[in-house]
Amino acid sequence: MSASEVTAARPGLPLAGLGRRAGWWVVRYGPAALVLAAFVLLWNWYAGVAPGEGRLLPTPAQVVTALGDDWNIIQPALLVTLGSAGRGLAYGAAVAAAFAVLAVAVPPLRRPIARQLTIVFCLPLAAIAPLLFLVLELPGPHVALAAISVVFPIYISLAQGLTARHEEWEDLRAVTGGGRGRYFCSVQIPASTRELLVAARIALPTAVLGTTLAEYFGGARGIGVLMINSLAQLNAPRAYALGIVITLVCALSFALVELVARALPWTEELTR
Amino acid sequence: MDHSLDIAVADVCKTFATAAGPVEALTDVSFTVPAGGFVSLVGPSGSGKSTLLRSLASLETPTSGTISLGGSTPRQRVRAHELGMAFQDSALLPWRSVQRNIAFAREMAGLPKDKEYVDELIELVGLRGFEKSRPAQLSGGMRQRVSIARALVTRPKLLLLDEPFGALDEMLREKLNLELQRIWMHEGITTVMVTHSVAEAVLLSDAIVVMSARPGRVVEIVDVPFARPRDAELLGSDEFFRLCARVSDVLRSAEASAAPGGGGADVGV
Ligand SMILES: Nc1ncnc2c1ncn2[C@@H]1O[C@H](COP(=O)(O)OP(=O)(O)OP(=O)(O)O)[C@@H](O)[C@H]1O
Numbered sequence: 001m002s003a004s005e006v007t008a009a010r011p012g013l014p015l016a017g018l019g020r021r022a023g024w025w026v027v028r029y030g031p032a033a034l035v036l037a038a039f040v041l042l043w044n045w046y047a048g049v050a051p052g053e054g055r056l057l058p059t060p061a062q063v064v065t066a067l068g069d070d071w072n073i074i075q076p077a078l079l080v081t082l083g084s085a086g087r088g089l090a091y092g093a094a095v096a097a098a099f100a101v102l103a104v105a106v107p108p109l110r111r112p113i114a115r116q117l118t119i120v121f122c123l124p125l126a127a128i129a130p131l132l133f134l135v136l137e138l139p140g141p142h143v144a145l146a147a148i149s150v151v152f153p154i155y156i157s158l159a160q161g162l163t164a165r166h167e168e169w170e171d172l173r174a175v176t177g178g179g180r181g182r183y184f185c186s187v188q189i190p191a192s193t194r195e196l197l198v199a200a201r202i203a204l205p206t207a208v209l210g211t212t213l214a215e216y217f218g219g220a221r222g223i224g225v226l227m228i229n230s231l232a233q234l235n236a237p238r239a240y241a242l243g244i245v246i247t248l249v250c251a252l253s254f255a256l257v258e259l260v261a262r263a264l265p266w267t268e269e270l271t272r
Numbered sequence: 273m274d275h276s277l278d279i280a281v282a283d284v285c286k287t288f289a290t291a292a293g294p295v296e297a298l299t300d301v302s303f304t305v306p307a308g309g310f311v312s313l314v315g316p317s318g319s320g321k322s323t324l325l326r327s328l329a330s331l332e333t334p335t336s337g338t339i340s341l342g343g344s345t346p347r348q349r350v351r352a353h354e355l356g357m358a359f360q361d362s363a364l365l366p367w368r369s370v371q372r373n374i375a376f377a378r379e380m381a382g383l384p385k386d387k388e389y390v391d392e393l394i395e396l397v398g399l400r401g402f403e404k405s406r407p408a409q410l411s412g413g414m415r416q417r418v419s420i421a422r423a424l425v426t427r428p429k430l431l432l433l434d435e436p437f438g439a440l441d442e443m444l445r446e447k448l449n450l451e452l453q454r455i456w457m458h459e460g461i462t463t464v465m466v467t468h469s470v471a472e473a474v475l476l477s478d479a480i481v482v483m484s485a486r487p488g489r490v491v492e493i494v495d496v497p498f499a500r501p502r503d504a505e506l507l508g509s510d511e512f513f514r515l516c517a518r519v520s521d522v523l524r525s526a527e528a529s530a531a532p533g534g535g536g537a538d539v540g541v
């Protein structure tokens with residue numbers, strides 16, 4: 001028997017395995033790649049025929065060039081924006097967690113808290129932003145808008161997770177004569193991991209977008225500030241490049257949460 | 273044994289209020305178990321075995337009647353962390369390893385860690401090598417064994433088992449039955465076990481409480497006279513077979529009497 005026969009006979013060997021792997025990649029990422037390619041081509045074509053000679057809609061190549069050329073300006077702005085968004089996220093999460101713990105401790109408060117937060121959440125962020133500049137020093141408004149935009153989604157997820165009933169584990173607590181505080185920490189909180197991940201998936205991009213929005217309304221540095229300035233200077237390629245940066249940051253945050261979720265496979269088993 | 277509890281169940285009734293009207297899960301249930309005794313509850317599905325066991329664990333409150341565990345109420349015994357219970361569905365925490373699931377009962381009870389005993393129990397229920405596995409990586413039978421180890425880890429004075437070996441194959445079941453007997457003889461823990469296996473009940477018990485359904489009540493209490501320790505040899509003997517047949521007969525008549533709406537006087541001892 002020659003070596004090539006062995007290879008052909010056993011699909012598990014390296015060469016055949018490579019073929020199958022490639023096939024898997026095509027199936028997994030092929031459709032997404034096609035959609036992306038079609039989008040870029042369509043954009044490229046439309047940028048050529050659209051009015052404004054590229055000042056309203058630059059071509060993809062122009063945007064990529066701007067991204068490369070202006071990276072030394074974009075990068076520090078991005079760090080500022082991420083800094084504000086991160087702080088906002090932390091404050092917002094803290095406020096949401098405080099409300100959630102209150103809702104757990106005092107069940108009658110659950111409905112009023114949810115109602116009040118819904119009202120706050122339904123106020124358009126664009127309407128709140130200018131007010132924030134009246135009462136807060138920079139970059140306070142950038143942080144505050146991120147915080148305000150994440151409180152509601154985080155609260156809803158947390159409250160759902162932390163008030164969920166797990167009857168069989170509550171029975172176990174009762175039989176062992178365990179305290180409610182200990183149960184809350186050892187069972188209720190870990191059992192909320194799924195909801196926590198949902199909260200993170202929503203809150204991370206929301207915080208970044210909240211900060212960016214606040215930066216439109218004023219500020220010295222940040223992606224939003226840079227975007228407004230670029231538009232004022234009719235530098236459309238850079239404005240679009242900034243849009244792409246923000247989109248990538250949000251996608252990255254999703255990937256990050258996904259990574260954490262993979263490290264906790266048992267969250268899939270938490271059905272309630 | 274001096275450190276285990278005797279059980280006195282007197283005229284216990286339990287009625288559940290449901291949307292479809294009241295459900296009589298237990299009617300005038302009475303029996304006693306001496307300290308260190310082993311009693312099995314057998315009966316058709318829905319005869320209130322789990323309800324009775326949960327009442328012993330203070331998870332249900334009887335509508336009437338009394339339960340005394342060594343002279344105290346179930347609630348008092350539970351507060352003193354003196355009960356161990358393995359549930360019908362193993363109720364493990366999916367994020368914890370086998371080891372940490374077993375240790376969980378001590379943690380909840382606020383008892384100090386006892387890593388050696390946890391390891392000993394893992395050995396005992398035959399899960400050596402799976403200490404670090406999570407419940408999802410175990411079979412149903414293995415999960416039940418974790419749940420039994422968890423019930424024992426607090427060194428309880430009363431052990432309550434709800435179909436602990438239900439998901440096991442015959443061989444493993446027999447092996448664990450004998451292991452359970454060994455633990456029980458060694459620790460002297462009063463034990464109440466719900467089971468669907470007549471052979472298991474006869475092998476392990478001092479007495480078998482046979483129950484019937486709709487309404488759930490005690491039909492007969494069958495004493496098991498065999499000397500201890502009982503071993504695999506007994507399982508093949510004629511006298512063992514005869515007692516199994518007798519318990520099965522009582523069970524069959526219990527099921528038959530349940531169908532046309534109960535009735536008939538209790539035969540409880
Ligand atoms: N929480 C509850 N609410 C309403 N009815 C209940 C409740 N728990 C049990 N019952 C009813 O009480 C009766 C006895 O139930 P139980 O679970 O004790 O039976 P069982 O003997 O353990 O049955 P199985 O062998 O199937 O486990 C059933 O008719 C059941 O529907």
Ligand SMILES: [Mg+2]
Pocket residue numbers: 321322323360434
């Ligand atoms: Mg049951």
